[in-house]
Amino acid sequence: MEQTEGRPHYHPEQEEMPFAVVLGEPLATPPTDLYIPPDALEVFLDAFEGPLDLLLYLIRRQNLNILDIPIAEITDQYVQYIEMMNELRLELAAEYLVMAAMLAEIKSRMLLPKPVTEEEEGDDPRAELIRRLQEYERYKQAAEDLDGLQHMTRDTFQVHAELVDRHVEAREPDVVLREVLLALQDVLHRADMFTSHRVEKEALSVREKMSYVLQRVNAGEFIRFTDLFVISEGRLGLVVTFLAILELLKEALLELVQAEDFAPIHVKAKLS
Amino acid sequence: MPDEDRLKQIVEAALLAAGRPLALDQLQALFEVREQPEKKQLREALAMLSEAYQGRGIEVAEVGSGFRIQVRAEFTPWVSKLWAERPPKYSRALLETLALIAYRQPITRGEIEDIRGVSVSTNIVKTLTEREWVRVVGHRDVPGKPALYVTTKEFLDYFNLKGLNELPTLAEIRDLDSINRELELVDPETESQPKPASHESE
Amino acid sequence: MPDEDRLKQIVEAALLAAGRPLALDQLQALFEVREQPEKKQLREALAMLSEAYQGRGIEVAEVGSGFRIQVRAEFTPWVSKLWAERPPKYSRALLETLALIAYRQPITRGEIEDIRGVSVSTNIVKTLTEREWVRVVGHRDVPGKPALYVTTKEFLDYFNLKGLNELPTLAEIRDLDSINRELELVDPETESQPKPASHESE
Numbered sequence: 089m090e091q092t093e094g095r096p097h098y099h100p101e102q103e104e105m106p107f108a109v110v111l112g113e114p115l116a117t118p119p120t121d122l123y124i125p126p127d128a129l130e131v132f133l134d135a136f137e138g139p140l141d142l143l144l145y146l147i148r149r150q151n152l153n154i155l156d157i158p159i160a161e162i163t164d165q166y167v168q169y170i171e172m173m174n175e176l177r178l179e180l181a182a183e184y185l186v187m188a189a190m191l192a193e194i195k196s197r198m199l200l201p202k203p204v205t206e207e208e209e210g211d212d213p214r215a216e217l218i219r220r221l222q223e224y225e226r227y228k229q230a231a232e233d234l235d236g237l238q239h240m241t242r243d244t245f246q247v248h249a250e251l252v253d254r255h256v257e258a259r260e261p262d263v264v265l266r267e268v269l270l271a272l273q274d275v276l277h278r279a280d281m282f283t284s285h286r287v288e289k290e291a292l293s294v295r296e297k298m299s300y301v302l303q304r305v306n307a308g309e310f311i312r313f314t315d316l317f318v319i320s321e322g323r324l325g326l327v328v329t330f331l332a333i334l335e336l337l338k339e340a341l342l343e344l345v346q347a348e349d350f351a352p353i354h355v356k357a358k359l360s
Numbered sequence: 361m362p363d364e365d366r367l368k369q370i371v372e373a374a375l376l377a378a379g380r381p382l383a384l385d386q387l388q389a390l391f392e393v394r395e396q397p398e399k400k401q402l403r404e405a406l407a408m409l410s411e412a413y414q415g416r417g418i419e420v421a422e423v424g425s426g427f428r429i430q431v432r433a434e435f436t437p438w439v440s441k442l443w444a445e446r447p448p449k450y451s452r453a454l455l456e457t458l459a460l461i462a463y464r465q466p467i468t469r470g471e472i473e474d475i476r477g478v479s480v481s482t483n484i485v486k487t488l489t490e491r492e493w494v495r496v497v498g499h500r501d502v503p504g505k506p507a508l509y510v511t512t513k514e515f516l517d518y519f520n521l522k523g524l525n526e527l528p529t530l531a532e533i534r535d536l537d538s539i540n541r542e543l544e545l546v547d548p549e550t551e552s553q554p555k556p557a558s559h560e561s562e
Numbered sequence: 563m564p565d566e567d568r569l570k571q572i573v574e575a576a577l578l579a580a581g582r583p584l585a586l587d588q589l590q591a592l593f594e595v596r597e598q599p600e601k602k603q604l605r606e607a608l609a610m611l612s613e614a615y616q617g618r619g620i621e622v623a624e625v626g627s628g629f630r631i632q633v634r635a636e637f638t639p640w641v642s643k644l645w646a647e648r649p650p651k652y653s654r655a656l657l658e659t660l661a662l663i664a665y666r667q668p669i670t671r672g673e674i675e676d677i678r679g680v681s682v683s684t685n686i687v688k689t690l691t692e693r694e695w696v697r698v699v700g701h702r703d704v705p706g707k708p709a710l711y712v713t714t715k716e717f718l719d720y721f722n723l724k725g726l727n728e729l730p731t732l733a734e735i736r737d738l739d740s741i742n743r744e745l746e747l748v749d750p751e752t753e754s755q756p757k758p759a760s761h762e763s764e
Contacts, residue, residue, distance in 0.1 A: 137654050138680025183680050223677055226733040230665055231657035233730035238635060238722040242649035245633045245641055247376035247620055249418050249578035250430040251439055260491060261447045262595075263455070265519045271452055272459035273533050279475045292463065296524040299465050299510035302497045341466065341500065341508070358501045365617070373619030373637040378644050379581065390640040415567070417575030435575040438592045442580050517596045 133173060133180070139187035140224040142166065147221075154221055159198050159214055163191040190217070297332035302341065305357040310345065313353035367397055368405045368412075375420075375429045383426035454484045461494050461509045462524065468506035485509075493518065569599055570607045570614075577622075577631045583719055585628035626718025626725065656686050663696050664717070665732055668710035670702055687711075695720065 136142045146165050147157055170188050173180050197213040238244055305311050317329050333355070336342040343356045374390055375382055384399045391397065397405075406427055410420040413429075421430050431439050457480055460472050472480050488494045493515040499505040511524070521527065576592055577584055586601045593599065599607075608629055612622040621634050633641050642649070652660075659682055662674045674682050690696040695717040701707040718725065 137658060138678055140679035181680060187679070220677075220679065224679060227658055227661050227665070227677060228654075229733050230661040230730065231654060234661050234664070234721065235652065235657050237730075239649065240632075240720045240722070243635050243638055244623075244722065245377040245638070246581060247373075247578060247631050247633060248379035248581035249376060249575070250379075250421075250428050251436065251579040252421075252430050253433065253436060261450045263450060263518075265521075268455050268459045268462070268519075269528060269533055271455035272463065272530075274452070275456045275460060275476055276530065276533065278477055292527055292529065293523065293525040295463065295465050299497060302466055302508065302510070306498075340502075341498075357498060369617075369619035369634075370637055370640045371619070373633045373641050374644060376578070376620055376631075377633050377641045382644075386644075390643045415571075417571035417573070418578055429578070431575040431579050432571075435572055438572045439576050439579045441592045442576060442584075442588075520596075 137228070138181065139166075139184045140221060141228065142169070142184070143187070144221060144225055144228070154225070155218060157214060157218070159191070159195050163195045166191055293328050294331045294335060297328050298336055298341075301329070301332055301336060301355075302357065305342065305355050310354040310356050313344065313355050316355060364405070364408070367401060368408050371402065371405045372409055372429075375427060378428075381423050381426040381428040386426065450487075451484070453478075453481070454487060457484050458488060458493065461488070462511050462515070462527065463530065465510040466497055466508035468500055468508055470506055566607070566610070569603060570610050573604065573607045574611055574631075577629060580630075583625050583628035583630040588628065623722060624724050625722055626715040630719075653686075655683070656689060659686050660690060660695065660713075660717075663690070663711045664713050664726065664729060667712040668699050670708035670710055672708055693720075 136145065143162065143166060144154075146162050147154055152158065167188050170180065170184055173184075194213040194217060240246065301316055304316060313333075316333065317326050319326075321329070333342060337344065341358055343358045345354045345356060346352075370390065371387060374387060384402050387402050388396050388399070406420055413419050417432060417435055418429050419432050421428055453476075456476055457472055460475055461467055464471070464475075469480050469485065485494075489496075491514075492512055494509050495512055496507040497510045498508050500508055516523065572592065573589060576589060586604050589604050590598050590601070608622055615621050615631075619634060619637050620631050623630055623632050658678055659674055662677060663669055666673070666677075671682050671687065687696075691698075693716070694714055696711045697714050698709040699712045700710050702710055713726070717723075723729065
């Protein structure tokens with residue numbers, strides 16, 4: 089993201105961007121002789137997110153491949169920056185000093201004549217540093233990518249329409265059938281009804297039909313017995329209806345009336 | 361000046377983003393001075409917007425402090441649920457009563473009490489009746505003329521049953537395992553009951 | 563069940579009234595149980611809505627915690643004039659820390675510091691936590707029990723992401739072997755160096 093406003097955000101690849109502003113004068117690049125006006129140093133340091141960031145800058149500024157750092161040169165530059173900041177008594181995070189020490193060590197190892205023999209041979213002291221630089225750089229990039237995503241309240245906004253007359257209605261409890269059945273199981277345990285002869289496969293459709301018949305035969309009115317049967321329900325349906333009527337008779341909820349032999353049977357509710 | 365279409369889009373975006381009524385001069389102020397639309401043009405844009413909202417969930421309204429976009433009143437019943445409180449739970453006693461009415465209907469309150477071994481509060485019966493899950497189908501012709509309760513079509517609808525015979529038989533309720541199996545067969549829907557909107561867990 | 567048109571209107575009204583993203587089950591919960599639409603139908607309604615918003619000031623977006631209606635980015639220059647204050651800018655330190663948590667979660671503060679080569683200020687962690695972009699998901703079982711940070715749905719919402727897999731791809735990193743090959747070297751061991759935290763690329 090080439091976001092430039094109001095941020096001490098340093099972009100190595102964008103040389104024309106003021107690198108620092110000193111006494112009102114924009115400073116496009118840090119002087120190559122490393123001279124930085126003291127006032128700018130603090131700004132300069134602020135622009136970096138730690139020693140890895142500073143090192144990356146030193147490398148990128150010279151268009152160098154990260155995998156091929158001229159360690160001596162970079163170390164010298166780095167150490168000079170650090171010393172200068174030390175002299176100016178700028179508060180310097182300890183990490184910068186640790187890095188300086190590490191660089192100095194790598195440099196000294198690089199300067200040593202390569203041992204002719206054994207294991208030491210394969211060991212480039214720069215490898216670990218390179219790995220860390222790469223690792224840091226990818227997240228530095230990821231942070232910029234993140235900033236480049238659409239931000240809420242910066243690039244887009246959640247919208248909202250008014251709900252006039254909004255009333256919070258009390259919700260009715262939700263019930264899962266399972267809860268009802270578990271409750272029933274409890275009752276059954278308590279009532280010890282499992283042995284009841286009423287426990288039959290057909291029981292529920294008969295019960296349902298009983299309710300249906302009761303609703304049909306509203307109190308007081310006679311209704312033809314045959315009208316209670318729904319032919320389209322088929323043989324099983326007829327049987328269930330018949331059982332329901334018998335059950336209702338047994339429970340004294342229905343009354344059957346036949347005026348004479350072979351006359352139509354009428355049904356009356358014994359409800360009140 | 362942005363063209364008509366663009367003006368309409370900007371006005372829409374601004375009214376919806378603001379979340380409060382905007383007066384015409386507040387709308388004007390969104391534009392650079394030299395491309396500022398006249399109030400007449402803004403009114404036209406608002407009228408176009410209003411027309412575009414025909415048959416939609418929202419509408420443009422002019423209120424004291426300007427214009428705003430609001431939910432059409434007819435959708436309030438659904439939208440209000442966004443702020444609904446978490447529903448209370450029914451008591452065990454209520455669920456037992458409901459189950460007994462479902463399985464033993466038509467049944468009187470006294471019969472329920474006989475089976476449960478405790479009295480059934482008037483409140484429970486009232487709640488179940490108000491919820492339209494049970495109703496009185498008549499009165500048993502015995503002293504006291506107790507009401508006979510049955511379950512309703514709403515009861516079946518709520519629990520997603522075609523008929524009472526889709527309920528597990530009493531024999532099957534004997535052990536929990538069979539309930540679970542039965543429920544997977546009969547009732548895959550009701551397990552995922554609506555969660556109240558405002559209480560999403562992480 | 564409400565018909566297609568009505569479903570679309572209700573979804574629109576709800577998303578606009580909510581002023582926050584709504585997940586599909588939150589939308590389902592707006593309906594009575596027996597008229598609840600299926601998620602598939604809701605998705606269809608959302609797609610229709612999205613289409614209806616072509617050439618309009620707003621759009622439907624799917625983000626971490628659901629669907630929301632938002633201003634089309636092209637209208638931001640006008641809409642942002644509604645607010646006097648400018649949107650917050652985030653420091654590089656904060657963004658780098660956030661990026662590390664997003665890409666490497668769950669991660670401890672120490673691990674972030676190892677990669678960034680600099681300490682992470684308490685303020686940054688506090689800001690990220692207060693914005694609800696990151697949260698502690700547990701503690702690593704090592705001395706000091708450092709907190710493990712992960713990103714949240716709110717993080718996804720803020721950055722307009724449906725999920726972490728929509729994050730920009732992380733730059734390639736060459737592993738030590740290939741670095742060493744480049745350097746014409748064989749052995750990657752560097753025992754004389756300060757041991758870095760073990761953060762090989764995944």
